[in-house]
Amino acid sequence: MKKFVVMMLLVVLVACSLVAVLVGCGKTTDSEAVTFYYYTVGNAGLTSQLNQKLADFTAKTGIKVQPIGIAKDNYNSAISTKFTSKKTDMDVLYLDQPRLAQYASSNLIYALDEYVTTSDSDAETVEQGDQVLFNKNAFNASAWETTVYNGSTYAIPLTLNTSVLFYNVRTVMEALGLADENAAVARMETIKTWADVDKLVADIKTKHGDSAFSSKYALLNGLGESGYLGWYSQCFIASAGGKMYDPQSKVVLPDEDGTATDGLTKLKEWMDLSPKSIYNTNTAFTGTVSAPAGSVIFSLADSSAIEKFNVNYTDFYAIQFPGKTAEIGSKSNIGGENLVIASKSVKKAEAVKLIQYLVSEDCMSLIQACTKNFAAVTKYASLDTVVNAVFDNPKDSVKKMYATIQAQLATAQVRPVVNGWMQVNDTTIPGALKTMIEASGNTAELVAAALATIRSGAGAFIK
Amino acid sequence: MKKTKFRFPARINGATVAKKTFIYVVLIGLCLSFIIPYFWMLITSLRTELAYNSTGFTLLPLDEQGHLSLFFGNYKEAFTALNLGQVLLNTLIVCVANTFLNLFLNSLAAYAFARLKFFAKNTIFKIILFSMMVPGTVMLVPNFLICDYLGITDSLFALILPFVMSVYNIFLLRQQFLGVDKGIEEAARIEGAGPFRIYLRIVLPLVKPMMVVLGITTFMWNYGNYLWPYIVNVDPNLRTLATSLAELTGSGYDLTVQLAGAVIVSAPMIIVFFILQKYIVGGTMEGAVKG
Amino acid sequence: MKAYTKQLLKRNATGYAFILPLLIYFIVFQLAPMIIALVISFTDYSLANLDPSFVGFDNYIELFTNKAVYQNFWSSLLTTFLYMLLTVPTSMILTLIVSALLNSKIKGEKFFKTIFYIPSVTVSVAMMVMWKQMLAPDGLINQIFSSNIDFLNNESTALVMIALMSVWGGLGYNVLIMLSAMKNIDPSLYEAAEMDGAGAFQKFLYVTVPGVMPTIFFFLVTGLISGFQVGEQMVIIYGTATQVGSVRTYVYEMFYQMREMSNFSVASAMSYFLFAIILVFTLIQFRLQNADAIKERRMLKKIKREAANEKN
Known part of the structure; x- marks a missing residue:
């Protein structure tokens, strides 16, 4: 009887391994896609919504996106491993504000000066021919300052927080x-x-x-x-x-x-x-x-x-x-996150398009919900979105706390x-x-x- | 047997009964401290977060009104969050590949060290045995550097190749091979069998119990291995059950979903333990006595 | 002569063919990494400096002396010692007591052993998740005592809790080994003690404990060696950058340098220092084991000699 159990177990294992190896061999990562590294918070629903948004983006622009979600607790260390690794496929990624200087000084992220403009309109991006330009004036001024290292802009602000x-x-x-x-x-x-x-x-x-x-x-x-x-x-x-x-x-x-x-x-x-x-x-x-x-x-x-x-x-x-x-x-x-493009990326133009999409009205409210932080684009910073992302039935006092933070x-x-x-x-x-x-x-x-x-x-x- | 020779005098008096009762109370109390956490984990994973928060301490699957009810939504969410299909596949590939490669390659080397004669055998064996003194934790940083250098980070190879052999298992298997009667091998050699044939057909079947023990322990170890996969693989599609569960808890899902994930990941090995208890416990003893 | 050489060659070829996988494995995944790490520990390879240059012993010296940069280095060693102090004696005493209780001719010994062993076969991450939730402010423990203590994020309780988890998790394995050691004690020793009027506690103290001394030593040394390597639990529970200073052990600090700071040269140096510490303990263990073996062999010889003398 015992022998039979062991034999059965072995047979199952071998069968599994065969299937596994066969399936495993067919799997390759899509090298055409722009990779997007972000951190996940405990909500599978929000993650699938984000994936849906990215699919919409692909449908609209033809640019494939491969979202790579990493748990918030592990995110920073995973990213720094990726930056130092010989094998890196990072294109667009969230970057915790204080880390920007380190990566910028090692030339691991692109300077984005050519994509920045100052316009009187309140639109967050302006398109000039093929070129996408981010309007500095539409973003929270302090958040923008966090992206400037040695006089160059290295990131586009995404969300922000304060004490x-x-x-x-x-x-x-x-x-x-x-x-x-x-x-x-x-x-x-x-x-x-x-x-x-x-x-x-x-x-x-x-x-x-x-x-x-x-x-x-x-x-x-x-x-x-x-x-x-x-x-x-x-x-x-x-x-x-x-x-x-x-x-x-x-x-x-x-x-x-x-x-x-x-x-x-x-x-x-x-x-x-x-x-x-x-x-x-x-x-x-x-x-x-x-x-x-x-x-x-x-x-x-x-x-x-x-x-x-x-x-x-x-x-x-x-x-x-x-x-x-x-x-x-x-x-x-x-505090908060910025969006940067890794300098090993060979899809800079597509990456910029993705960033444009991420800071647009389409995505900003979802990203506020995902990060539980306020949008860096001032006009999209929405108290209700952030509050509702965190609480099912927020009390007035909770809303007031968030309002104080926003102020x-x-x-x-x-x-x-x-x-x-x-x-x-x-x-x-x-x-x-x-x-x-x-x-x-x-x-x-x-x-x-x-x-x-x-x-x-x-x-x-x-x- | 030594065990049967010795007996306490069979006195049945108040003191003995009291002593026995005391022993049982202590042991059962301790036992509860082992069972309750697991039971609580299982029950809580079957309740909604709301129900959990609105009742105090209970070991029954109550809903928020206090009625018995089972809720499987946590498992559904944990399935998605763990990316269970892909992750299970990865875990099986890694565990199965490692187990079979380990058994084959380790026994091959162990047999050579036990029976074959070749130049510098003992020196090589001693050097390799010395590497047993380098604990796994010390090897994490160096191994990461070499895998990065070889360009196998972010692939399943990184989870297989560095663990494809185990010096410790070679040591255990060598002891087993040394215990095998030389006469059988001699007979086979006279009949014209080559060394590989003798190893595969004659000697290996004789140490099957040990191979089973080592196979199970290798499989279980790879199944639960956490730090290395966490360090070397970032890609979510390459996660194993253990790292995926750590991701689930690291992104701060609800308590009930995290516990459902923990049940999914830990249950298979606990079930395997109950089925194959004899081998696993035997393996532990073997390791402790010889190591 | 030629035939002999040929045979010798063939014999060597066969032998090396058998251990070829081992040699490749050993060189690629044991030797090479150790050498690379050693070399890197003498350079300044880090995220900030991906083009490293040789700096000699600077990393080691900085680690040991520069308190401004590696503030947590010595305190992390202290935390590690504290962890060992919390786990090793507790675990030993608990193992002895539980094993003695199980060894006192009771029914259900196997059942208890099985239950105690479950944590040893639980995937470590799952066990940590279970404990993390049990100790959460809204977890099991707080529910039972209707309190609201954040055990794992409180400086004064965090390390104690993690130590408790380890003791709890390792008990089954330890009891299994201790129990078999106790079963090997010569029963006539107990009988002799009983004749001298020893009670249960005295028997435990004067017969059982000395009888399992080698096992106690074994636990002591393995406890210390594995104590130095503690860190995985903390990484699972807190990630690599916790604010809870009291759980930052040596290995945790090593991960912090490697993962958060991407400072590979310092992480390598820390690996080597850890290796040196553990090596010392391993050698002590070998010494003790060998001493035991030598003693046993001498005893055996003595007995044989005496037997021979008697015959004469």
């Missing part, structure tokens, strides 16, 4: 002693500058005593480690009116007018009001079903965090990142497009800031030390 300050309305009500949700939202809407945040802190202290921020509340939900801490720190620098990098003098965190010091001092100040023991529990921000008020006032995050806030039992809202003064106004950071995008600050910045962002800045946040002592000295560490550390990456 804002989220809050749990129940926590705020409790912290300020307000009984009405609308009153709490109205109170938070008044926060426009750093001074307003100080006032909020003072109000909470009046209500809960001077030790409110060492025993009961944390102002911020931590800033994370590695890349996120680097990325979030830009909000503080930018809202102090400063820059992360000055390409002329090649100085990291230029500080002649004290902006970098101001920004980091504020970061340190806010983190001092945020004890790790309080923010570092999972219910600190979202609360629990029985007690929906948490103990964290703000969470600095981008739109991807909205999904995580448990929208079933309590409402969350967001405000724009406050500026140092009303004159500087709200400033934040930027913040107008003043989002581009990160330095310079080779090596990604490493500075991922290792140098977070390393120095972590030390600064965790240390206790004279704030001015700690900030100065962090600045010095970042500058000297950055030198290893930015050559």
Whole structure:
């Protein structure tokens, strides 16, 4: 009996292998098609819609497209493997903004200057004879800046994202002693500058005593480690009116007018009001079903965090990142994807046509749904599309959070497009800031030390 | 047998019963910690996301109203998301090719090291045995570099060629061949059989149990292999079940769909385990004792 | 003489024909990659520099000393040690206890062994997906305790959870081996202990544990060797660029350099350093095994000699 089972298994295996090898041999990749690498999010329906759109494009233009979807978590590393591999068939691909400088400096992606124009119309592309021209004015200005490396444009912006300050309305009500949700939202809407945040802190202290921020509340939900801490720190620098990098003098965190010091001092100040023991529990921000008020006032995050806030039992809202003064106004950071053409591609003209199609009205709304980010073409950026892509029955508060993000995008600050910045962002800045946040002592000295560490550390990456 | 010789004195008193009960309680408790996750995975994969979120802890396939019902939509979505047809085919090609090539080539080399006489045999064997000390994780980066150099990345060859032989299996098979009675081979040689014929017709059938064990373990290992295919192949059409499942979970599908995918991928090997338990467990023991 | 040479040639030809596939395989997929990786670890081959040049030991020196660039290098080694500290003793103690329980003449031994072995035949990715969902904020564990803890994204719990998964997943295999070792202990030792009035626990401590010492050593060394290679679980659960610093082990960091940074020369250097560490442990294992074998052989000789003496 046992022998029979083993024999059967063997026979099945051999039969399978025969079929498999026969079928496998007939399979070849279509070398005529333009390959399109993109990342997939967990929704098979959206992926098939995208494939349908690409089939439409083929029907219209005769250009074959081979879509290659890779899971979002694996996307960046798969792409970099493809770039270094001898065997590469990449034509058009999504590229995470901070990676552009690296690939552009190694000449792995095409400069697209010849396809760029500035036109007064609001059309995203203009056709001039056979040539497709992308109208810079139709795109979000900051998003466009992320594509410019060494004075040349290397990409067409696709989608964008930014960080804002989220809050749990129940926590705020409790912290300020307000009984009405609308009153709490109205109170938070008044926060426009750093001074307003100080006032909020003072109000909470009046209500809960001077030790409110060492025993009961944390102002911020931590800033994370590695890349996120680097990325979030830009909000503080930018809202102090400063820059992360000055390409002329090649100085990291230029500080002649004290902006970098101001920004980091504020970061340190806010983190001092945020004890790790309080923010570092999972219910600190979202609360629990029985007690929906948490103990964290703000969470600095981008739109991807909205999904995580448990929208079933309590409402969350967001405000724009406050500026140092009303004159500087709200400033934040930027993230998102660009479309680039690999320089090993031999189908540049077709690839440009595909990009034109992808940023057109036909595709933009679907891509917003796929990436859950806003369209870089300003007029196609649609609140409803993004919200509906993420939630089946979005509550008003959810829509409001996305609206805040959309408003913040107008003043989002581009990160330095310079080779090596990604490493500075991922290792140098977070390393120095972590030390600064965790240390206790004279704030001015700690900030100065962090600045010095970042500058000297950055030198290893930015050559 | 040693086992039957030794017996506890057959005392039936309160202490013994209590002891036995305690042992069973501990073991059954531990057993539950192994069964419940799998059971939960199976049940949850048969529920809708909405139903899952609207009820608390349960091990029954309840819908959102609390009635028993089975929902197969997750499997449908997981089938599409895994690209199951293509991926299953790839996995079978890789597993079958690797298993048969492994068995043939390994036993060929093992036989040579066990029985044939040739120049520098022992030196070669020692050098090759030394390479066993290089763990697979260390080889990942170098192997990627060589596959890229050979231009076989992004193809099924990249999943077959680097694993087409196994020094460890050669070592195990050699031990087996050394145990085979030399007289039988001698008799065959006198009758005029060549070395290959002796290997194929006389000796190989004698070590069939070992070959079966190695075949099963090689197949299972290739079936579950993840890191290497993930590193070397990017093309979605070349994914195996394991990498495709990792992609499914990496793109953030619903919890229920991810679990359905995990059931699809893990069930075949668990079923095979229950059928071929004897060989798999035997293989484990062989590996642990000799290795 | 000529005939002899011919025969010798033929014999060698046959032998080499048999091992030809092995030689080709060995050269192409073992030797060549190691040499290429060694060479590349002395260059600056990376995405930023696809046309590499020789830099000597710079990569190694930078890895070991430049904290600004390779911030996580030493901390990743520390994480790896922490992981081993969490898994090796736990796994050993649990294996000993479970095996001892199974070895105490109970019914259903085979059933329990089978159940415990299931994780060993579960595809690792599927097992990770299962655990990832079980530990999710809306997963099984949180449902049971009606809590809302994100175990895998919390710095303080993440590594513990992954260690727990490994212990859980490896238990069946370990018990199988430990149990067979326990069954090989001479029963007369137990009888002798019982005569001396030893209880169950004392028997376990003074007979069972010393009896399975070689197996314990085996687990210790293989646990350490495989502990150094931990990283696959993290890659499956988090991808190659996680923000959760506490799970970035050495091998994870190696992948990060290779995949995210496309820094092949540093990844190669890290491979070689890992190899060096593991080699040390493997050699220790060989030493111990050989020492055992030598001891056994001496014992055997002694017994034989004594037997011979008795005869005389």
